[in-house]
Amino acid sequence: MTEIEFWFEFASPYAYLAAARIERLVAGRPLRLAWRPLLLGPIFQRRPGHASPFQEPAPAEAAYRRRDAERCAAEAGTPLAWPSIYPRSSLLGARVALLGGDEGWIGPFSLAVYRASFVEDRDIADAGTVRAILDGLGLPSESILARATQPAHKARLAATVEEAMAKGIFGAPSFVAAGEVFWGNDRLEGAIDWALHPARRFPR
Amino acid sequence: MTEIEFWFEFASPYAYLAAARIERLVAGRPLRLAWRPLLLGPIFQRRPGHASPFQEPAPAEAAYRRRDAERCAAEAGTPLAWPSIYPRSSLLGARVALLGGDEGWIGPFSLAVYRASFVEDRDIADAGTVRAILDGLGLPSESILARATQPAHKARLAATVEEAMAKGIFGAPSFVAAGEVFWGNDRLEGAIDWALHPARRFPR
Numbered sequence: 001m002t003e004i005e006f007w008f009e010f011a012s013p014y015a016y017l018a019a020a021r022i023e024r025l026v027a028g029r030p031l032r033l034a035w036r037p038l039l040l041g042p043i044f045q046r047r048p049g050h051a052s053p054f055q056e057p058a059p060a061e062a063a064y065r066r067r068d069a070e071r072c073a074a075e076a077g078t079p080l081a082w083p084s085i086y087p088r089s090s091l092l093g094a095r096v097a098l099l100g101g102d103e104g105w106i107g108p109f110s111l112a113v114y115r116a117s118f119v120e121d122r123d124i125a126d127a128g129t130v131r132a133i134l135d136g137l138g139l140p141s142e143s144i145l146a147r148a149t150q151p152a153h154k155a156r157l158a159a160t161v162e163e164a165m166a167k168g169i170f171g172a173p174s175f176v177a178a179g180e181v182f183w184g185n186d187r188l189e190g191a192i193d194w195a196l197h198p199a200r201r202f203p204r
Numbered sequence: 205m206t207e208i209e210f211w212f213e214f215a216s217p218y219a220y221l222a223a224a225r226i227e228r229l230v231a232g233r234p235l236r237l238a239w240r241p242l243l244l245g246p247i248f249q250r251r252p253g254h255a256s257p258f259q260e261p262a263p264a265e266a267a268y269r270r271r272d273a274e275r276c277a278a279e280a281g282t283p284l285a286w287p288s289i290y291p292r293s294s295l296l297g298a299r300v301a302l303l304g305g306d307e308g309w310i311g312p313f314s315l316a317v318y319r320a321s322f323v324e325d326r327d328i329a330d331a332g333t334v335r336a337i338l339d340g341l342g343l344p345s346e347s348i349l350a351r352a353t354q355p356a357h358k359a360r361l362a363a364t365v366e367e368a369m370a371k372g373i374f375g376a377p378s379f380v381a382a383g384e385v386f387w388g389n390d391r392l393e394g395a396i397d398w399a400l401h402p403a404r405r406f407p408r
Contacts, residue, residue: 046262047262048262058251058252061374061375063372064372064374064387068387071394168267168268180271181268181271182272183268183272187272202278
């Protein structure tokens, strides 16, 4: 069964839009979906000419992104209420999600985190919010949060970001299908086609 | 009749992909298509934190863009051979295209310039190439080139770039429909829908 990797960042509205539909698009197809949490901060910091860790996009581009995400959400029928803090820190969520990948609850957890941030305007950087999400899923929140913040686990998330960069990933959402990177919610269908139809692939 | 503006930059492969299909998508619909030439150089120069006029994208992103454009071209059935010089200067082409907008030949001229650069690997920054394209369209190339390089006409192209920025445009291709900006070849269908269906529009 072909695997498709879904690299997501909790701060990204486009990754939220992809998360909200990827299970439905993959369902019933011979594809194994791997949810892969990612942090864009360390990736953006290493861009050439990138003086500050959170370089502002041009104001016109920032305004456009919000409007475009709202239009895309409306077209897909996905609820979206722009967060009062944007971007929100995704660090704790990503650390917890990585454990969810080991233990089989990363999909529902990640969707709940996205909903908290992009529908309910809750502060996902706050441990209380993450704890409430875990509790809502019937998961042992205290032990998960304790494990998620251990130094070895933090290092594992950092190594995951390195793995993403080594694959050629520079933004989120990204999809990897048969070794090929696809970037952006609007490339999800293309990534699935690439995974499903080897005959349509062409060499570099 | 609703107007849809197509803002294009001759250096952009995604603008080429949009140019190659926009007339077909607009045909038979109650839309008036306005081809609007644009230079991205002066727009990028004014990005915040933009130290050099031609900041390099991250290497992974540059490699991705090429591969993604090639996949998009293959899927659309649009020929694309990556230019041996990239990006190519679009200044002369844009100056000439602006005259074509006044005189009704901007569409065929622009498609021929894109084809020269992205299919035939010809140097569209060279006046000889532009002259040959104009000649091929049966247009008076010498007088057009003379007019295109007059100071007042150069200033008009600069004013066009200001107009684009005032509309909120920051990249190419961009489409403007009913005052709304759509960015990217993959947003062309959305822009057309927006232009055609006022009832589906929602306020900011």
